[in-house]
Amino acid sequence: MSRTDQPLQPNPPLWLVMLTTAMAGGMGWGIRGQYGHETGAMIAGVLVSLILVFLFCPNNTSIHVIRAAALGTIAMGFGGSMTYGQTIGLTHDTALVGNWASLRWGMLGLAIKGGVWIGFSGFFLGLGLGGKRYRPFEMFLLIIGMLTAVVAGWWLFNSPHDPENKRLPLLYFSDHWKWEPGVELKHRPEIWGGLWCALVTGILYATLVKKDDLARNLALWGAIGGSFGFPLGQALQATHAWNPDFFRESVIGPFTRNFNWWNIMETTFGTVMGAILGLGLWLNRRRIGISSEPDTSPLPRWLVAGLLGVHLCLLLLVDFSRFSWIDGVYDLGLMMGFIPLVACVRGRWWPYLQLLPITLLPIAGKTLRMLVYSVANPINLSVGWLAYFILPMLYAITLAVVFIRNTKPEGAHPAFIRITLIFCTWIYFGLNFAFFGFPLLWANPSALLFFISVIGLTLTALFFDPAERRWYYKAWKKGWS
DSSP: OOOOOOSSOOOOOHHHHHHHHHHHHHHHHHHHHHHOHHHHHHHHHHHHHHHHHHHHSTTOOSHHHHHHHHHHHHHTTGGGGSOOHHHHHHHHOGGGTTOHHHHHHHHHHHHHHHHHHHHHHHHHHHHHHSOOOOOHHHHHHHHHHHHHHHHHHHHHHSOOOBGGGTBOOSSOOSOOTTTSTTOOOOOOOOOHHHHHHHHHHHHHIIIIISOOHHHHHHHHHHHHHHHHHHHHHHHHHHHHHHOHHHHHHSTTHHHHTTOOHHHHHHHHHHHHHHHHHHHHHHHTGGGOOOOOSOOSSOOOHHHHHHHHHHHHHHHHHHHHOOOHHHHHHHOSHHHHTHHHHHHHTTOSSHHHHIIIIIHHHHHHHHHHIIIIISSSSOOOHHHHHIIIIIHHHHHHHHHHHHHHHTOBTTBOOTTHHHHHHHHHHHHHHHHHHHHTTSOOGGGOHHHHHHHHHHHHHHHHHHHEETTTTEEOTTGGGTTOO
């Protein structure tokens, strides 16, 4: 049996937990808006997961801490499979402004979709921190069960989808003829019901079979964070859409006239969900139990290398190819997370690679595609490749390899979480800042908010010692060897 006693009871200050997770979630989700889908959401996943394990796992010398952060990162992408643009449109489209029934229905849909989105990340982060050991084949079977639940839930909640014969699900949260009669619409197929069934399946397994209370509780707190964060963020954007003159001509007009309201919505969503997820882990901190035992049978290197090659190939095809068949194979978030989840629970390399180059790869690629190949006046091709793809990936791979080579069977390098948090914070801020067109901070509210978050997370990683619960200027040197 694994020993799950930690020498130090995690007890970081609640104000610091909620402030830093709000910064990580707000910046990560706000940046996600430029990149979209499952891989974009992993930016918020990696930042929130890293700050949480940094604060709640003092000295973080176990490989299982790295795994927990990687699991939370992967799972944050699962909700990217859902369509939600038209759900947002129900609350603020010009034709629906003033329609309170449409507003209420859209907000309900956002609460349901936001809840399952963040619930997945909370569940898998809790699964990694709860001290229960999950074997690769066990994780394989769990994901198979969750994928089966996706199909069952889709059939139960998200079908039929036959708009030509005016047959849609009872709980349908995209635009249709009820809200805009006579208007030709593209009716989006939805999958939120399938994802909810998958999440419930995971919670039931963790609760009844593994007795993993932290996975269950953190999934519920994640669902609460998403259910509040998504509608609250959209409430700001809808308020602007319903009252444009106030935000353009009133006393606050000079400040709000040029706001990117969509990005404000996303940043608010991330801020709220991050803070609530942090609150949930703080309330359940006594359930954290990181095993101090070394891996007894890690996955063979050849198997991890083979899985890595397959995953990266499919990931690149999904994000950068025009093959329609690949979307059916690998574009579902749970399917995209299949290989990484199985490899993370026992592979020694994969958690490091997941937190650094694997998560960064599609973001760097999309930045390169946008700023070098899609803009009217791109920069020099060689400079663009070097600045937006080659150097970021080289830094991430080098950092991962250095720590992998210094990893001992009995534990991970204690400085890894701290250094990786700082690296990820700055690299994603930098790529997004380029995506924004290098604006003056005071002229772009989102860029300014992200910069404040970068400084807050960096100072915390450098100068806060979670083991001693105090700040001092040489905290970053502790554990470095």
